Amino acid sequence: ILNVEQSPQSLHVQEGDSTNFTCSFPSSNFYALHWYRWETAKSPEALFVMTLNGDEKKKGRISATLNTKEGYSYLYIKGSQPEDSATYLCAFMRGNDMRFGAGTRLTVKP
């Protein structure tokens, strides 16, 4: 069974705060780890796809790291803004099997 766990389930921060979330996944037979940003009433939008242990990706104020040996990935948001409010999903890929975590719901208060 491919269990993907995300924590925390939800997070409320003030504008300007930096924050981070965790995605845990099985460490064997790793193919790729995806991060998506999902706003209500929209489709999930790809943020990062990471494939190598030690990968670090960055897009603006958002960055992610990957540790395939221990089976975790962190997503960081620096200086959160209200428009960052969304659910952040991670997905673990092994072959053509892709398993999603339940997501971390971020609310950024002005």
Added chain:
Amino acid sequence: EAQVTQNPRYLITVTGKKLTVTCSQNMNHEYMSWYRQDPGLGLRQIYYSMNVEVTDKGDVPEGYKVSRKEKRNFPLILESPSPNQTSLYFCASRRLSTYEQYFGPGTRLTVT
């Protein structure tokens, strides 16, 4: 514009009335997939297809059928919908050679 489209976006139906949700992509992607999203459970894969005439079950295939007669289309068929299939459904596609997946806008289905 490169996109994945789904129709309808919203559907309310009754138990047992067959329905089809269409999915189409214009990116010539080999891989297409259907997911359902339920609160607290994340996205769960229903079926996927690696190319025309090739389909496989995902995590939760019971009560669903799919077909892949053309590369661009991957319809989801509910032969006899039941209330436990009330959910938000997403179609997605990607190239087999890459990992980045593109999602459609979602279809919210209610079965009464």
